Amino acid sequence: MNILILEDTNTFVEEFVDILKNNNLFADAHFFCLGDHFEEIDNTKDYQIIFIDVHLSKSINGIDFSIKLKKRFPKALIVFVTMNNNFVHKSMELQPFYFIRKDHLNEDMSIFFKMFKEHLENTSFIVINAREKHVRINTSDIIYIEADGHYLKIVTLDGEYKFKEKIKEFKTQLNNNNIIQVHRSYLINLDFVYDVNSKFIILRNKKEINIGKTYKKKFKLTYQDYLLNGSL
Numbered sequence: 001m002n003i004l005i006l007e008d009t010n011t012f013v014e015e016f017v018d019i020l021k022n023n024n025l026f027a028d029a030h031f032f033c034l035g036d037h038f039e040e041i042d043n044t045k046d047y048q049i050i051f052i053d054v055h056l057s058k059s060i061n062g063i064d065f066s067i068k069l070k071k072r073f074p075k076a077l078i079v080f081v082t083m084n085n086n087f088v089h090k091s092m093e094l095q096p097f098y099f100i101r102k103d104h105l106n107e108d109m110s111i112f113f114k115m116f117k118e119h120l121e122n123t124s125f126i127v128i129n130a131r132e133k134h135v136r137i138n139t140s141d142i143i144y145i146e147a148d149g150h151y152l153k154i155v156t157l158d159g160e161y162k163f164k165e166k167i168k169e170f171k172t173q174l175n176n177n178n179i180i181q182v183h184r185s186y187l188i189n190l191d192f193v194y195d196v197n198s199k200f201i202i203l204r205n206k207k208e209i210n211i212g213k214t215y216k217k218k219f220k221l222t223y224q225d226y227l228l229n230g231s232l
Contacts, residue, residue, distance in 0.1 A: 001029040002045050006052040006062070007081065008035040012102065016051070016081075019105075023113055025120070038065065046141070046157045047076045049097070049116075054082035066096070075140065075157070077119070079112065124175040128154070130161040137161070139176040143205055145187040155205070178226065182219050183212035190226045 003020065007013050013033050020026045034041065038056065050069055054062040066078050077097035098115060100108040124139040141157045147167040154161045171187060178190045182201060186209050195202040201209045201219075211219055 001026065001049075002047045003029050003031050004041070004045075004047045004050045004076070005031060005033045006035075006038060006050070006056060006065075007033070008053065008057060010035065015105075019109055025113060025116060041069075041072075043072060047073050049077045049079060051079045051081050051100075054080055077116075126173055128161060128163050128165075130163045135161055139174055139179065140189075140191065142176075142179060142189050143192045143203060144189065144207065144209065145170070145179075147185040155207075180219065180222055182215050183210055184214075186210075186212075190223065193223070196223065 003026070005013060005016065007016070013035070017031055017033070020029065020031070032042070032045065032047075036057065038060065050066070050073065052062045052066050052069070056062045056065060062080065062082075066080070069076070070078060079098050079100060080096050081100045081102065083102045097119075098108075098112050100112060125136055126139060127134055127136050129135075137154065137156060143155045143157070145167070146153045146155070148162075150164055150166070151162055152165045152167060152170055154163075167181075167185070167187065171181060174187075176189075179187055180190065181187050188201060188203065188209060192204045193201060194204045194206075199210060201211060203209065
């Protein structure tokens with residue numbers, strides 16, 4: 001798990017990271033902390049949570065900056081941290097995961113840990129055996145799945161995994177309605193669809209996938225429902 005912390009007070013960052021590390025949920029987390037030069041945020045990382053101070057600097061408003069971050073890291077949970085409690089209501093416009101007050105740190109962190117645990121419990125994961133290792137994958141991070149003979153290749157935000165399995169059997173293990181079959185050899189995650197034409201589905205990673213004839217009608221209806229409701 002990658003955690004990004006944007007906060008310009010070093011002493012608070014040290015205290016905050018210690019609190020996170022002492023919770024079992026974050027025992028194996030990787031922390032990336034920036035107090036300035038926010039343009040240097042590593043865009044190649046997949047951040048699960050971004051903690052951001054409402055007052056990053058005199059020239060940067062944390063709430064406005066978080067809107068840009070949400071576009072760059074759409075899967076990340078945004079958590080605001082501040083001394084100014086008056087910004088709680090203003091931050092709600094962005095619908096952050098939570099708002100932590102520095103002057104109520106222990107109290108708010110206790111609530112945050114409970115909320116995050118519930119979030120993980122409600123998130124769908126699968127475990128595969130790839131390269132003789134058990135890999136735990138968040139199904140919402142899956143971009144597409146490709147069948148290749150007796151093997152499947154899962155392409156995710158973190159990388160690619162190949163393992164022995166049939167697409168028909170594997171599809172029943174996925175507890176994610178947004179992952180659908182569009183070809184006898186392909187499953188795609190609708191969250192990563194960039195464009196669709198009469199022949200191809202173009203994903204956000206520029207991968208083009210042919211729509212199978214037997215799946216075309218169902219895909220069209222399913223995708224329309226997805227666009228109307230934001231999910232299935």
